[in-house]
Amino acid sequence: MLEGCEAYLAHVIDTKKVNPTLEEIPVVRDFPEVFPDDLPGLPPHREVDFAIETLPGVAPIPIAPYRMAPVELQELKKQLEELLEKGFIQPSTSPWAPVLFVKKKDSSMRLCVDYRQLNRVTVKNKYPLSRIDDLLDQLKGATTFSKIDLRSGYWQLRIAEKDIPKTAFRTRYDDILVYSKNKEEHEQHLRIVLQILKEKELYAKLSKCEFWVNQVVFLGHVISGDGVMPDPSKVKAVIEWRILKNATEVRSFLGLAGYYRRFVEGFSIIAGPLTKLLRKGVAFQWTEQCQQSFDELKRRLTSTPILVLPLVAVDLWCIQMLLNRG
Numbered sequence: 288m289l290e291g292c293e294a295y296l297a298h299v300i301d302t303k304k305v306n307p308t309l310e311e312i313p314v315v316r317d318f319p320e321v322f323p324d325d326l327p328g329l330p331p332h333r334e335v336d337f338a339i340e341t342l343p344g345v346a347p348i349p350i351a352p353y354r355m356a357p358v359e360l361q362e363l364k365k366q367l368e369e370l371l372e373k374g375f376i377q378p379s380t381s382p383w384a385p386v387l388f389v390k391k392k393d394s395s396m397r398l399c400v401d402y403r404q405l406n407r408v409t410v411k412n413k414y415p416l417s418r419i420d421d422l423l424d425q426l427k428g429a430t431t432f433s434k435i436d437l438r439s440g441y442w443q444l445r446i447a448e449k450d451i452p453k454t455a456f457r458t459r460y461d462d463i464l465v466y467s468k469n470k471e472e473h474e475q476h477l478r479i480v481l482q483i484l485k486e487k488e489l490y491a492k493l494s495k496c497e498f499w500v501n502q503v504v505f506l507g508h509v510i511s512g513d514g515v516m517p518d519p520s521k522v523k524a525v526i527e528w529r530i531l532k533n534a535t536e537v538r539s540f541l542g543l544a545g546y547y548r549r550f551v552e553g554f555s556i557i558a559g560p561l562t563k564l565l566r567k568g569v570a571f572q573w574t575e576q577c578q579q580s581f582d583e584l585k586r587r588l589t590s591t592p593i594l595v596l597p598l599v600a601v602d603l604w605c606i607q608m609l610l611n612r613g
Contacts, residue, residue, distance in 0.1 A: 306494075309322055309493055312498050312499070313474065313498075313499065314474055314477045314478050314481065314498075315477070315481065315498055317478070317481075318481040318482070318484070318485055320485050321481055321484045321485050321489070321490060321491055322490070322491055322492070322493040322496075323438075323490055325438075326373070326375075326438060326490055330488065331488050333487065339405075339409060340409065340410040341405075341408050341409055341410065342408050342409075342410060345408040348404040348405070348408070350384055350385050350401070350404060351385065352385045352386075353385045353386070353387050353401075355387075355388075359388050359396070362388065362396050363386065363388075363398070366398050384400050384401050384402050384404065384405060385400070385401055386398060386399065386400050386401070387399050387400075387401060419506060419546075420549060422506070423506075423508065423510070423515050426466055426510055426515070428468050429466035429467060429468060429510075429512065430467075430468060430469060430501065430511075430512035431466070431467050431468075431469065431470050431472075431473040431499060431500075431501065432464065432465065432466045432467075432497070432500050432501070432502070432503040432510065433464075433465040433466075433473070433477055433496070433497060433498040433499060433500070434462060434463065434464055434465075434496060434497045434500075434503050434505065435462070435463040435465070435480070435484075435491045435496050436462055436463075436491055436492050436495035436496055437462075437463070437489060437490065437491055437492070438490045438491055438492040462505070463480060463491075464503070464505050465477050465480050466510075470499070473499065477498070504518050507521045507546060507547075513593055513595075514593040514594050514595045515593065515594050516550070516591060516592070516593045516594070517547045517550060517588065517591055521543075521546075521547075522547070522588050522589065522591075524543065525540070525543055525544050525584075525585060525588055526585050526588065526589060528540055528585070530573065530578075530581070531561075531573070531577075531581065532573075533571055534564055534565055534571055537561050537564050537565060538565060540561070540581075541558060541561060541562065541565075544558070544584050544585075544588065545558075547588060547591065549594065550587075550588070550591035550592065550594065551584065551587045551588065551591070554584075557580055557583050557584055557587070558580060558584060559580065560574065560576040560577045560579070560580040561577055561580050561581065561584075564577065
């Protein structure tokens with residue numbers, strides 16, 4: 288012992304609690320149909336099929352295919368064969384858009400389609416989304432949360448027959464947040480949501496869902512019974528931002544930092560020197576005041592308080608489904 292000895296610190300984790308099976312989750316185990324290992328096929332025709340309305344007189348815009356590395360071509364062939372087999376895609380002569388790959392967090396490749404040209408000639412959807420502040424205010428009093436992630440949400444909406452050649456649609460709905468004042472209410476609310484998903488033949492990915500938790504990350508915020516605070520992983524992106532070199536970078540920085548403006552008292556005043564750089568006719572000049580504004584905003588965002596949510600005179604539960612723009 289005088290010469291010393293090796294010691295090992297062990298940290299024991301109950302894997303059943305970290306990754307519970309479907310059968311172990313109350314209420315959820317009553318709806319196994321909502322959590323298949325894979326999508327069963329094309330979605331059904333529902334009350335409204337997804338339509339893509341283009342501007343009058345617009346003809347298809349052909350874009351040449353992007354070059355791909357041999358490994359990407361091999362992966363493309365594999366994924367297209369799987370999609371064809373499931374019936375999600377079909378052979379087509381539509382000239383609209385090329386495909387490309389984007390690397391996922393786990394290093395696998397996500398097949399994407401570049402529909403920017405189609406988007407430019409598409410009539411914009413005017414459906415108003417709820418304000419993030421209004422959504423968060425509704426969570427006052429909630430202590431139990433469940434978050435449901437729809438499996439491959441892109442493939443769960445049926446496209447109107449006339450618009451299939453355009454081969455493009457986007458949905459804002461992907462994550463579902465269920466929140467309740469207590470566990471008794473949560474059992475009722477969760478059962479209602481899962482029953483709706485079952486009836487509408489919408490499917491979720493169990494491994495990406497969270498059930499019966501006291502804290503949840505949603506829309507870039509950490510939400511609990513104590514209140515709401517910015518998601519540290521999102522704030523990190525603001526903190527690591529280097530000196531802004533032009534108006535475009537200033538606009539991007541203020542857009543990201545401004546998403547959390549409710550946590551920074553006097554945000555508009557602090558951001559004033561940076562906002563002035565966005566005015567028309569103003570030459571871009573990074574001054575000492577701009578640097579101070581930049582540094583102060585980053586400092587404030589690293590020391591944000593937990594905001595206690597206000598009382599609201601409504602039934603404190605609802606469902607909000609929103610897309611991960613990823």
